[in-house]
Amino acid sequence: MKLRVFDSEQQAAAACAAHIAEAVRARPSLVLGLPTGRTPLNVYRELVALSARGALDLSRASSFNLDEFFGLVPEDAGSFRAYMERHFFQHVKLPRERIHFLDGSAPDAEAECARYDAELAAAGGLDVVLLGIGGNGHIAFNEPGDSLLAPCHRVKLGRETRLANAGLFGDDPTRVPMEALTLGMGAILQAKRVVLLAFGEGKAEAVAAMVEGPVTPRCPASFLQLHRDAEVWVDPEAGRRVSAQARP
Numbered sequence: 001m002k003l004r005v006f007d008s009e010q011q012a013a014a015a016c017a018a019h020i021a022e023a024v025r026a027r028p029s030l031v032l033g034l035p036t037g038r039t040p041l042n043v044y045r046e047l048v049a050l051s052a053r054g055a056l057d058l059s060r061a062s063s064f065n066l067d068e069f070f071g072l073v074p075e076d077a078g079s080f081r082a083y084m085e086r087h088f089f090q091h092v093k094l095p096r097e098r099i100h101f102l103d104g105s106a107p108d109a110e111a112e113c114a115r116y117d118a119e120l121a122a123a124g125g126l127d128v129v130l131l132g133i134g135g136n137g138h139i140a141f142n143e144p145g146d147s148l149l150a151p152c153h154r155v156k157l158g159r160e161t162r163l164a165n166a167g168l169f170g171d172d173p174t175r176v177p178m179e180a181l182t183l184g185m186g187a188i189l190q191a192k193r194v195v196l197l198a199f200g201e202g203k204a205e206a207v208a209a210m211v212e213g214p215v216t217p218r219c220p221a222s223f224l225q226l227h228r229d230a231e232v233w234v235d236p237e238a239g240r241r242v243s244a245q246a247r248p
């Protein structure tokens with residue numbers, strides 16, 4: 001796991017977008033794993049800008065989003081699908097048929113998760129997955145616990161996670177769905193390349209636990225220590241609890 005500390009969130013986001021654009025140039029049919037949340041917003045902004053000036057061509061690429069709230073239709077303004085439309089899909093030429101999403105309104109969650117894993121397998125798995133990290137160490141919606149699951153699955157969201165997502169629901173945590181569907185640890189750990197972004201003081205402890213702590217399901221992101229090509233890109237605030245020895 002390689003840590004990179006950028007001077008600012010903006011610099012990290014610009015570097016991340018440039019990195020993705022380069023990966024798409026090298027492999028136009030790139031399969032991307034995409035996150036939601038506050039963290040990737042500037043990356044999407046940068047990618048949209050690159051696309052607008054012809055420096056990013058997603059016409060042969062595919063995307064798989066990491067997770068979705070359970071019980072929401074895709075059109076719900078609080079859904080991750082709606083977030084992605086607002087911040088990214090509406091503004092770039094990624095063909096609709098190659099945008100993959102978990103359907104939070106599917107009647108049979110188990111069948112929906114199996115469908116999603118099968119679609120991802122048929123696409124050959126993720127080439128590059130962008131991740132954020134929860135303050136509790138989650139990646140996608142793989143929440144901390146006694147164990148972790150490899151396949152896509154239905155998950156009960158922790159209190160901290162529901163609070164962190166209240167912004168999508170008029171800042172009312174009680175409106176945040178109790179459950180979600182998420183890619184499992186398998187899809188993430190099998191991605192060819194992982195870039196995890198973390199910004200701000202609120203992520204400092206989770207980042208230190210991920211980078212230096214024991215590999216434990218209590219901090220799902222710590223499993224990225226086992227990945228062959230995982231990079232953690234942070235701003236100074238998010239990196240401040242990582243010890244000097246673990247710094248580049």
Ligand code: PGA
Nearest residue numbers: 037038039040132133134
């Ligand atoms: P955030 O969420 O980007 O809104 O902080 C990150 C995550 O929960 O993975």
